[in-house]
Amino acid sequence: MIIIESKRKKLENILKKYPGAVIVDVTSKATDGLVKLSPFYPHGGIPVPFSEGYTATCVEGIWQGLKVFENEDIDISMFLNDTMKGIKRTVRKHGRVLGHRKGVHGTEILGYVEAKHQIYIPAYRWMLEHRAMYIIERLRKASETKTIVLLDYNTCCNVDDETKPLSHAYLVKAYAEGLYPFDDLKLSEETERNKENSPKQLSLFD
Template sequence: MIIVESKRKKIENILKKHPNAIIADVTSQAKDGLVRLSPFYPHGGIPVPFSEGYTATCVEGIWQGLKVFENEDIDTSMFRNNTMKGIKRTVRKHGCVLGHRKGVYGTEILGYMEAKHQIYIPTYRWMLEHKAMDIIERLRKASETKTIVLLDYNTCCDVDDEAKPLSHAYLVKAYAEGLYPFDDLRLSNGIDNKEDLPTQLSLFD
């Protein structure tokens, strides 16, 4: 079983709710290899959607870089940020968000929900599949017999919620368990066959 909880909660309170659970911090503040699941982690070489020839160091760099504000257009320098800091672009500095440009050279401005489905979710999925599948496989195996609690600052697990930021920890859970928006994943990838899963892997290696 995989559960998403707020990183702001006290660990002792989480363990009271989920006794004997494995606590897995998947934020940019993680102190082990699970930091690689953070959208801020600079894997490098992540394709920018609808932008042939462009890659970025991290998922968040793409999401922030393609934002369009009333006082500023996209910022491709975000694609190169490998520090895990200074990636957020705020309304306080740039004015109201108009949407996300559909690619560096695109003319279409996507609304929040469209951008979430066409930019953020596919980009995060690409990162999981190409940069973090070893962690996903360990997570799948461990969750067969243990309760895994993924810590995230955002805990919204509704992909279609227009009011709250989507939890990337939920996307980890969704990918590992074949849930929406990755509900066709288990069959298409054949991962329902437990023989395909590693048998001796530690989640924290």
């Protein structure tokens, strides 16, 4: 079983609710190999949706880079940020958010919900399939016998919620539980190598 809880909650309270659970931090603040599930992690080579020839170091760089503000258009320099810092583009600095451009050279501006469906989720799924599938497989196997609590700063699991950011932990849970479509899943050679060389930090799933 996989549960999502807020990283802001006290661990002792989470463990009272789920005795014996394995607590897994999947945020950018994680101190083990599971930080690779964070949308801020610089895997590199992630294709930018609707933007042939463009790739980004991390999913968050795509999300922020394609964002269009009242006073500023997209910023493709976000695609190159590999520091896990300074990726957020805020309304305080750039004005009201108008939406997300559908591709670097696109003319259509997507609303918040549509952008989650067409930009964020496909980019994050690509990252899972090509950069972190070995983690998902171990997580799926562990959840068969253990209660796994994924910690995220955002806990919204409703993709169509127009008021709250989507929890990437929810996407991890969805993929591990088979809620994402699997019919076109093709593991790359790199993914296979990663499965064979799983980092020691994931030993808690053994």
